[in-house]
Amino acid sequence: MKRILVTGGCGFIGSNFIRLQLSEYPEIEVTNLDKLTYAGNLENLKDFESHSGYQFVKGDITDPEVVNSLLDSVDFDAVINFAAESHVDRSILDSGPFIQTNIVGTQVLLDAARKHEVNRYVQVSTDEVYGSLGPEGLFTEQTPIAPNSPYSASKAAADLLVRSYVNTFGFPAIITRCSNNYGPYQFPEKLIPLFISNAQEGKSLPIYGEGTNVRDWIHVMDHCRGIDAALRKGEPGQVYNFGGHAEMQNIEITKLLLKLLDKPESLIEYVTDRPGHDLRYAIDCSKAESELGWKVETDFQAGLKETIDWYLENPEWVNRIRTGKYREYYEQQYGTRLKS
Numbered sequence: 229m230k231r232i233l234v235t236g237g238c239g240f241i242g243s244n245f246i247r248l249q250l251s252e253y254p255e256i257e258v259t260n261l262d263k264l265t266y267a268g269n270l271e272n273l274k275d276f277e278s279h280s281g282y283q284f285v286k287g288d289i290t291d292p293e294v295v296n297s298l299l300d301s302v303d304f305d306a307v308i309n310f311a312a313e314s315h316v317d318r319s320i321l322d323s324g325p326f327i328q329t330n331i332v333g334t335q336v337l338l339d340a341a342r343k344h345e346v347n348r349y350v351q352v353s354t355d356e357v358y359g360s361l362g363p364e365g366l367f368t369e370q371t372p373i374a375p376n377s378p379y380s381a382s383k384a385a386a387d388l389l390v391r392s393y394v395n396t397f398g399f400p401a402i403i404t405r406c407s408n409n410y411g412p413y414q415f416p417e418k419l420i421p422l423f424i425s426n427a428q429e430g431k432s433l434p435i436y437g438e439g440t441n442v443r444d445w446i447h448v449m450d451h452c453r454g455i456d457a458a459l460r461k462g463e464p465g466q467v468y469n470f471g472g473h474a475e476m477q478n479i480e481i482t483k484l485l486l487k488l489l490d491k492p493e494s495l496i497e498y499v500t501d502r503p504g505h506d507l508r509y510a511i512d513c514s515k516a517e518s519e520l521g522w523k524v525e526t527d528f529q530a531g532l533k534e535t536i537d538w539y540l541e542n543p544e545w546v547n548r549i550r551t552g553k554y555r556e557y558y559e560q561q562y563g564t565r566l567k568s
């Protein structure tokens with residue numbers, strides 16, 4: 229595994245994955261293809277931009293010309309697809325970009341990777357494709373797909389496309405499905421970074437509905453190590469679930485965040501529920517544990533504390549996003565490269 233193409237590598241999980249690859253594997257060459265949407269941030273990989281094993285290409289996975297010319301120019305051993313629209317609330321307001329990037333983008337990548345006979349393809353998916361659980365039970369890789377939001381429907385559609393390429397063409401693809409990630413570089417529209425930033429600024433923390441929805445939280449590096457294990461040790465055609473074994477109600481995690489930040493619970497504001505809000509996600513990872521030798525390494529409380537510290541220590545990163553000034557910053561820092 230020498231040359232890999234990572235799509236969406238300027239996003240939260242993709243950038244952490246690239247950081248892991250470049251830190252762990254001295255011989256690796258990583259090409260990062262990213263469109264730089266609102267959530268793609270070059271700053272996430274600032275410390276690696278002059279690394280000899282790293283190159284950034286600005287481009288859209290839905291554009292067959294861009295993708296095919298990249299695969300013509302480099303003989304990739306693997307493609308790992310992180311590029312996605314990922315925020316459920318945005319998909320409820322406008323599903324268009326989700327259909328384009330998550331479904332059409334996956335189809336373009338699959339066709340190009342198949343044409344170029346790439347030996348390994350990893351589709352980074354989500355536990356949300358399984359739908360919602362009641363108070364008991366876990367999602368396994370056998371749980372039927374039953375997405376409830378436009379976001380999860382677009383991810384499920386992409387997973388089914390991948391499955392069809394495995395079945396029809398013997399294409400060597402693997403699907404990974406993970407629970408809710410937390411950690412450094414997460415765009416502050418998701419629960420944890422949004423609430424840390426709001427609390428720091430003395431703004432309210434909007435809890436949807438009664439706050440009793442349950443999510444299973446995993447540190448992004450544990451997820452990235454899981455994707456790495458699937459890439460290197462996984463069997464083509466297989467699905468692997470990853471989760472953090474850290475289920476919490478939204479209200480519980482919100483109170484914990486406020487406690488760690490030493491901020492008052494009076495900042496909590498109950499607001500109208502998310503339409504079609506999935507009640508609970510919880511995931512069985514025994515297949516990844518037994519077949520890939522993977523396990524969660526980060527203790528949830530310690531990981532959350534470290535994440536809070538990262539946000540507190542990087543106020544410029546947060547503020548440039550929250551004030552909408554990060555585009556200007558990019559152009560100043562990367563103008564020439566962005567145009568090329």
Ligand SMILES: Cc1cn([C@H]2C[C@H](O)[C@@H](COP(=O)(O)OP(=O)(O)O[C@H]3O[C@H](CO)[C@@H](O)[C@H](O)[C@H]3O)O2)c(=O)[nH]c1=O
Pocket residue numbers: 314315316317353354355356406407408409417418419420422434435436437441442443478502509
């Ligand atoms: C942003 C926000 C969220 N929430 C609630 C909704 C959810 O029950 C929970 C977490 O919300 P989010 O951070 O948006 O994440 P969620 O909808 O669970 O989806 C995440 O986790 C999924 C994996 O389960 C990923 O596939 C998605 O890309 C990712 O966005 O907190 C609030 O109560 N208030 C908020 O302001």
